[in-house]
Amino acid sequence: MRRPTLIALLALLALGSGTAQASADKVTLSAKTTTCTTGADDASRAAAFTGAMPAATQTKRMQMRFVLIQRLGVGPKGTFKKIAVPGWGGWEKSDPRRQAFVFTKRVEALTAPAGYRAVITFRWLDAKGHVQRTTVRTTPICEQPDPRPDLVLDGAAATSVSKTTAAYDVSIGNEGHGDAPPFAVTITVDGTVSDPVTLGPIPAGGRVTGLLAAPKCTPGSTITITLDVANTVAESVEGDDAVQRPCPLA
Structure with missing residues (x-):
């Protein structure tokens, strides 16, 4: 970033x-x-x-x-x-x-x-x-305080679309003191990176949600959600934008 x-x-x-x-x-x-x-x-x-x-x-x-x-x-x-x-x-x-x-x-x-x-x-x-x-x-x-925004992953859910794909619903907040401009998000499943989806802007204290299409994860495995893939947002905390989460599919 x-x-x-x-x-x-x-x-x-x-x-x-x-x-x-x-x-x-x-x-x-x-x-x-x-x-x-x-x-x-x-x-x-x-x-x-x-x-x-x-x-x-x-x-x-x-x-x-x-x-x-x-x-x-x-x-x-x-x-x-x-x-x-x-x-x-x-x-x-x-x-x-x-x-x-x-x-x-x-x-x-x-x-x-x-x-x-x-x-x-x-x-x-x-x-x-x-x-x-x-x-x-x-x-x-x-x-x-630091006047810059700070993007954080609030949550992630998923719905099966086919035998191989899923729709991932992500919620992203801005816990910083400044507004965040639009940014791109991706999801990595078993080494495969989804196409980026642009979300935002997000005002300070605000949140946005978005849907990403990606390969279906295996229950018990781990996915990686990456915020601000293109490094367009200058944040107060820069090291927390690649977040690993358990596969949200049951």
């Missing part, structure tokens, strides 16, 4: 909005993933991370610094690494003498499959600009 190169992390946007209107007793120190949207195309994949901090005694100004980290592939394996994002990395500052500081940063056009977190550094400054305290929190992960 075709396996395309993963989309690069492109067009990352950093959109910040700070507020200091909440009172300190309603704001606790936190680092949260406030938005995590997924989709089949990069334009639909985004995440927003929010830091919140209350003022300490004699704090004049509060600051936050956001760093985006990325883990490529399907979690939980893999190592998170820092990703450079325009508009990230600098210190975001509250207005002076505020009781609390909340700030959100957003990234778009995320690569998939991957996981994303923000590492937020919090800093409290006194009236002379001296650092009173510094602490770091990491947000929960925004998981971006």
